[in-house]
Amino acid sequence: MPAEDPLARERRTELSPITVADVPAVGQFLHAHLNPRLSAGAWAAAMRPPWAPDQPNHGFLLRHAGQVVGAYLAFYSEREIDGRTERFCNLAAWCVLEGHRSQGLRLLRAVLRQKDLHLTDLSPSGSVVPLNARLGFTTLDTTTALVPNLPWPVWSRARVLSDRREIEAVLTGRELAIYRDHARTAAAHHLVLVTGERSCYVIVRRDRRKRLPLFASVLHVSDPALFARHGRVVLRHLLLRHGVPFTLAERRVVPRVPSPSVTVAGRPKMFRSPSLRPDQIDYLYSELTCVAW
Template sequence: MAAPSVTVRPISAADATAVSRFLHQHLNQRVPAAAWSRLVTPPWKSDAPNHGFELLSDDGALVGVYAAVYSEREIGGERVAFCNLAAFCVLEEFRSHSLRLVRALLGQRGYVFTDLSPSGNVIALNERLGFHRLDTATKLVANLPRPPRRGAQVTTDPAALDRVLTGRDAEVYRDHRDAPAAQHLLVERNGAHGYLMFRRDRRKRLPLFATPLYAGGDPGGLEAAWPAVGAHLLRHGLPLTLAERRVLGFTPGGPGRELGSPRPKMFRSKDVGPESIDHLYSELTLVRW
């Protein structure tokens, strides 16, 4: 039997409701449709040509989505356009057309492409299409209690973050302070400070893990004050941190273990190396799951 025919079309802002409902129903029902809609309406400014691509059947029904999130970064003094492949779902009957969505996205010239939560067959497909794996070496770290004492002070107060952060850190914070999955903390110690953006993640259905997304501030500030950071995370219901060295720039000491198979993250670019790839401006900052 011939595969059903479909049309590939860019996702526009007008498609947000239909796309969000589709992702809620067919990709992850734990995530409300309203939450999926943030992929189409991120809080930062960007000249997005679309919000990904969708598959429509002959009768106009939505049967597949590959949502994308766009941004620009400054790398080596130049503005570089990024396209984050954010959420991929095609109904089983139409899976033979999945590659058309991928080709539509990757056929856009001038972008660095990232895929920060690939799973299943997508990983092997990405590798065939020229994606490279990032180094995601990760230590599962226990966040330990720490009695209050003088020294490191941890706060999530937006006014403090606005006051202390400067330069690149301030830009990152402003762009992501309204991103639903991103949480922010500032730690100050002996005149130095560290900035951590993180998300709450689930493993085996347990939402008990802090995953760092960005580390900034004074060099070494976050590492030196990590015991206070870990205690803060623990008080907020996060007993464990998935400490990816490439993100933090260091590996926290104390109890923990190296993960044997950390989840992959991938990118594709001719001109930009892995050192310039981060977790920002992506589904990791926009969608809680």
């Protein structure tokens, strides 16, 4: 039989928002074709972030002959920045079957057509980075410190809390709200460094480099000065409690890390905004907290 004409295939391929009803099928698609380490159920759960159950959509999908052949996930949130409510869309997993790759840009265009959103792409693949740049995305400085998590002697009076009840008893205000929004996300691990009357809320995720799951990446640090002074207690906790031998800390998130450390290139992260500065972009309310790839 002759190959199907690409234009005819495009006309027969449906583009639509990912609704709640579509989530299981998209989860199965991503499990089968993007990352099989995550079950279909884990993908589906990740698409429903606990901070905003009523998402405008969960991204966009392509269907051909009734089957999902492409998907581009999106996570939406509203953030308070400089006294204003700002609306964000985090672009997440993007997967299109080989025979439909020519239509992949339809998914991206559907996301970009949405108005009044600050866009982040915190894990673009190598081929997506130049495409994003052409579309007006800015690259964040992801210079990273690689720190060994060593079993340091406990000389400091600082301690690390990881129990939910203890964390909720210590955190207040904005940090408590962030914790409650992320407490049930699959990829975020929550710690609070406490010394005296001061506390530092830390969020990390398990990460892979060269397919090795040996790293904790720091996503959020509420008190960088306190972390710089007592961060070794956190690193010790990550090693002894979680079995993670190394921590990756971007300088924009953790300006000063405990020694020893070496500087390494970070993974690309990008954003597009008409008004926000790079220092106003963080990694919360995103796939980095929801998808434990």
